[in-house]
Amino acid sequence: xxxxxxxxxxxxxxxxxxxxxxxxxxxxxxxxxxxxxxxxxxxxxxxxxxxxxxxxxxxxxxxxxxxxxxxxxxxxxxxxxxxxxxxxxxxxxxxxxxxxxxxxxxxxxxxxxxxxxxxxxxxxxxxxxxxxxxxxxxxxxxxxxxxxxxxxxxxxxxxxxxxxxxxxxxxxxxxxxxxxxxxxxxxxxxxxxxxxxxxxxxxxxxxxxxxxxxxxxxxxxxxxxxxxxxxxxxxxxxxxxxxxxxxxxxxxx
Ligand code: IPE
Ligand code: IPE
Ligand code: MG
Numbered sequence: 001x002x003x004x005x006x007x008x009x010x011x012x013x014x015x016x017x018x019x020x021x022x023x024x025x026x027x028x029x030x031x032x033x034x035x036x037x038x039x040x041x042x043x044x045x046x047x048x049x050x051x052x053x054x055x056x057x058x059x060x061x062x063x064x065x066x067x068x069x070x071x072x073x074x075x076x077x078x079x080x081x082x083x084x085x086x087x088x089x090x091x092x093x094x095x096x097x098x099x100x101x102x103x104x105x106x107x108x109x110x111x112x113x114x115x116x117x118x119x120x121x122x123x124x125x126x127x128x129x130x131x132x133x134x135x136x137x138x139x140x141x142x143x144x145x146x147x148x149x150x151x152x153x154x155x156x157x158x159x160x161x162x163x164x165x166x167x168x169x170x171x172x173x174x175x176x177x178x179x180x181x182x183x184x185x186x187x188x189x190x191x192x193x194x195x196x197x198x199x200x201x202x203x204x205x206x207x208x209x210x211x212x213x214x215x216x217x218x219x220x221x222x223x224x225x226x227x228x229x230x231x232x233x234x235x236x237x238x239x240x241x242x243x244x245x246x247x248x249x250x251x252x253x
Contacts, residue, residue, distance in 0.1 A: 010232030013185035015059035016052065017207070019199055020045070022191030022215030029215075035079045040217035042083055046091065051221050053098060053132045055228070059181050060134050063199050067107070067141030081115060084138060088118040092125060099131030105177040106140030107148075135178060142201030149175035178203060183253065186231045188224075190216045206253050208234050 020041055027037030045062060052060045065080060072080075095102055104119045111119075150167070152175040157164055173179060184200065184207045192213040196204065210227045212219075235242060236251050245251050 010229070012055065012228065013057060013208075013231055015061070015182050015184045015186075016057055017061040017063070017184035017187045017200060017204070018048070019063045019187070019189040019191075019197060020216040020219075021189060021193060021197075023217060025191065026215040026217040034076060037215075037217055038080060038083055042087060044217055044219055045087075047220060048224065049095070049100060049132065049134055050098075051224050053100065055224075058131075058133060059184075060132060061105070061137060061178065061181075061184065061200070062135070063137045063140065063197075065106075065138045065140070066198055067139060067144055068198060070139075081112065084136075085115060085118065088115075088122050092122045095134070096126050096129065099129045101126045101129040101133050103133070103135050104138050105135050105145075106138045107144055108139065111139060133181065135181070137177075137199070140177070141198045142196070142203075143198060145177050145200070146172070146202055149173070149177075149179075173202070176202060183207065185236075186210060186227065188212070188227050190214050190219050206236075206238055208236065 023037030023041040024034045025037070026040065027034045030036065048062075049060065064084070069080070070077060092102065102122050104123065108116055108119060149172050153167055153171040154164060156171070156175075157166055178200070183203045183205070187199075187204055187207045188210045189195075190212055192211070192215075194211045208231055210230055212223065212227070214223055235245055237245055238251060238253050240251070
């Protein structure tokens with residue numbers, strides 16, 4: 001997908017994905033418990049949602065809890081789950097009033113039943129909103145996503161009496177968590193690490209990456225602007241040559 005182009009302006013991403021990393025280190029530096037970093041991080045989420053809505057960026061996907069984060073100390077896991085509860089309880093009305101559609105992506109079956117119930121409520125309340133599509137990845141893993149989508153695609157083939165050899169990229173992609181959303185144009189990872197950590201491994205195939213040392217709790221509107229400027233300067237080729245792009249060939253996947 002090409003950037004979102006307004007004549008005379010730099011291309012803007014239609015979909016930003018963010019690996020929000022560095023909460024723990026932010027807290028250590030302030031001599032605070034790790035959970036203080038997560039709390040501050042949740043405030044930055046609020047600010048980013050607002051900034052994306054104001055900048056006309058229609059899709060935002062945030063990595064909040066990975067399938068590997070269950071390996072953390074049980075207390076930290078419990079506190080993180082409580083933070084999601086708080087977000088769903090306290091923020092959902094405001095998100096709804098601001099035209100935000102909230103969806104949780106990930107394997108929700110292993111979340112606690114009350115949390116699953118809150119997720120269902122929040123998703124159905126905001127289902128009709130279109131200003132900003134906010135996807136929160138909770139208990140999400142890119143490999144999990146590919147496996148669950150492949151299973152569904154195989155079952156579909158079998159039900160249609162088709163040969164499993166007909167399994168294709170399109171059929172798998174149709175069942176991925178963000179199937180109805182354009183692939184991310186820009187991935188931002190805060191906190192200095194330069195890795196994917198099992199985020200949207202399929203969907204990031206042609207995404208532009210932006211890594212910053214800024215810790216997530218310190219990330220703000222200006223940091224987002226810097227990332228957007230960097231994105232605006234990239235030439236997205238999708239396998240073509242630079243000359244083809246300059247000649248006006250459509251720059252899309
Ligand atoms: C990201 O911050 C939040 C989650 C993974 C839930 P971290 O908690 O990973 O912070 P660091 O990497 O330890 O600083
Ligand atoms: C990635 O951060 C997951 C989230 C931001 C939710 P981690 O802090 O878990 O990643 P690693 O373990 O350093 O790769
Ligand atoms: Mg981390």
